[in-house]
Amino acid sequence: MEAIKTKIDLTRQGRLPAEGDREAVFEARGVSVFYGDQRAIDNVNIDIYRRLITAIIGPSGCGKSTFIRTLNRMTDLVPSARLTGELRYRGIDLYGPRVDAVEVRRRIGMVFQKPNPFPKSIYDNVAYGLRILGMKKDLGERVEKALRAAALWDEVKDRLKDSALGLSGGQQQRLCIARAIAVEPEVILLDEPASALDPIATSAIEDLMHELKRDYTLVIVTHNMQQAARVADMTAFFGLDVSPDGNRQGVLVEYDETEKIFTNPSDKRTEGYVTGRFG
Amino acid sequence: METSHGDESSAFERTRSRLDRLGDPALKAITFVAAALAVTALVQITYELIKGSRLAFHRFGFGFLTSQTWDTIHNQFGALSLIFGTAITAILAIVIAAPLAVAIALFLTELAPKPVRALLGALVEMLAAIPSVILGLWGILILGPFVQNQLEPFLGSTLGFLPFFRGQTSPTGILTATLVLTIMVVPIVASVTRELFMTVPPELREGALALGATRWEMVRGVLLPAARPGILAAVALGFGRAVGEAMAVLMVIGSQIGIHLSLFGHSDTLAARIAGQYNGASTNLQTSSLVYLATILLVISLAVNIGAQLLIRPIDRRPRRQRIALDRALETQGMSAD
């Protein structure tokens, strides 16, 4: 059943723009990330395109989460983390000397593995970012718009003042997406957004991603290949590499249109992974 | 050890020695008595203090609370100026200490580089472990002269237009006592607050930062609200400590009865007055009056502590619930493994 669904969903992607018409938002050139002396990911080269959904898949420990966190400089929060190479966002070096990480994160939002609503009301969760960013005009409307965009409005419109902690896991995650959308970012990064959710909530999130694609560039890390196949236009496969000095690090093995990755990968490791014969 | 074996049918009942069978109810009874003893200590203390203060209560009634006198020659006693001294030193100390302590906790959990955190946290806890008599000694011999010669003249010349900063400078007095109490209370509040901040899940911090909040906006919008009841409780506990501290205050406050606005002047607190009279209670009435003071102190500290506990409990329940959930999860896992 799972396989059939995958097949159906693969056709649901709609028309992918031809290679020449894609506009790169992120351009990574030789990006490596270190935690102290330990190299976590090595020499990643990738273009991530505007208003497409890009999935990052791969075995655990391959640096998927590390990579997505470099895209909005959440890696700054780990004091020992260090990035080499070049990572450009719309032409600007994200790690350039005068780039402000706070400004970066405002434009490039993030949704995390575990739903992390603040211990505040539903309304205040969405309004929080708007308030601190000074987007206080039409606050109520903006909150409603974000909740509608996150397909949560109908479920919570009568209890906006209730604590967000009373929502179900799936609702909490959509609230976190609404919270991220509210501040009008350009990109939304999703780090395994459905791994803590049940299948119904997961499918709601996936539907939502298809909706959001119209206005946003989405990057999703997932360990669930069916999910990548269902939602993503482009898929990047990260693998584990052991360097001669014994260091285990993540590398970008293959990056292509999702359909190609899942039906006709050019790298043996990708093929092994997507067909479940990894190892 | 073992009693004789019965027939087959009673095999489940009789194989354990009497000692072994008695063990469980005995353990339960003994530990219950111990717990009851510990729990009823509160009641015992309250009862004995009320009993001990009966003589003074008979003589002065609640008028004790509104009288400023402490006259050992004419056997007239009252607590008002001591209550005033207690209130002003403890309130001032906590007003200075609370923001300092929260700031220290913030620095220790949010800003300091990782290796520094543990070291600095340990240093702050060490400050909390210094015995109060040593702080008193330091207060009277080192801080006192500094207060008299530098701090009070400076405050007098800059803020002397206020009634609080006027009067004879002195190494002892309300100001010195307040500073010593502040040094005592800061590490207590800071270490509790630090632990509170550490229990706030990192995902909440990330959630705020990923929205483009600055660190301070994250602290103000997420961290402080999440920890607020706990911080209030920590501050209340710190206040309770300041109210109840006897030695350090006794050594630096000047032991003088009277109500005045000057922070430079001498004063006295409930706890310090009791401690200071350890060798001087010459009459039963004076002794009883001291117990009366202790009763007032007990009532204040009970109120502050119960308030603080009520604030903490809802927080306390969460990890316990998580623990139970975790235990259950482990149990079911164990069962499925079989």
Add this chain to the structure above:
Amino acid sequence: MAEPVFSLRTSGRLRRRQLVSRMMGALAFAAALLAVAALAIVVISVASKGASALSIDFFTKSQPQGFQPAGGGILFAIVGSAVIVGIATLIALPLGVLVAIYVSELAPPRLARVARLALDITNGIPTIVIGIFVFTIVAAHQSALAGSVALAIIMVPLIARATEEVLLLVPPAQREASLALGVSRWRTTFSVVVPSALGGILTGTTLAIARAAGETAPLLFLTALGTTSYADANPFHPLQSMTFAIFTYSDQADPAFQAKAWAAAFTLMCFVLATSLAAKLAMARYRKKLGG
């Protein structure tokens, strides 16, 4: 390549927000610095004044009769403190552990909650009040023993709470394994649970000892007066103690006494800080062991 039509630099409003954030960070840093400075000033002044007044005699001789400022040492203040705190520990340790066993292993949840609350509130009672409480019972009969009882009342909640915490850390699987062998509950408790938690119980007790050794107020009414001899160790007599010695020496104008006060304070501070630091380190390691 896309043309940069916007900037990721700090600008306008964000500049102000970042400034506020940095200022607050600087304030927090200053506060931490202040706390460390306070600790440093106290510790350094006690150490420098105390160390210079230390001598072999200070630890091996007793206070000269007649409360003479010159010569002698605090041998019997150390002995007295050891006796008073030692007896208090003998009372408080078994009591505290039994209370903890009841609260964490045996009590119905509601009673356990009440007991925890009572212990925490008792922990918040001013120590001078506890001293007065014991005083109302023993009245004029001062003795080291009375002081021990007061210190034990202070120590029981500390030991009970610390023990309870480590008992809860003992994995339920260990209890079940023992119970499943047909071992009775009390044997399981004393042969599996308590030994497993022993490290934690001992560090909790050490912390309580460090706290009790620094207490002065509860001793004032109980074992401070009527000291007939400065060389006594009989727990039924009122005895000298370190803290009380510091207090009485500090009250004297004679610099010789003040030097003794500093030396005694330095000795006590070293003991209290060393024991509590060691206990905290051991506790952290122990938690890691049981927790991980």
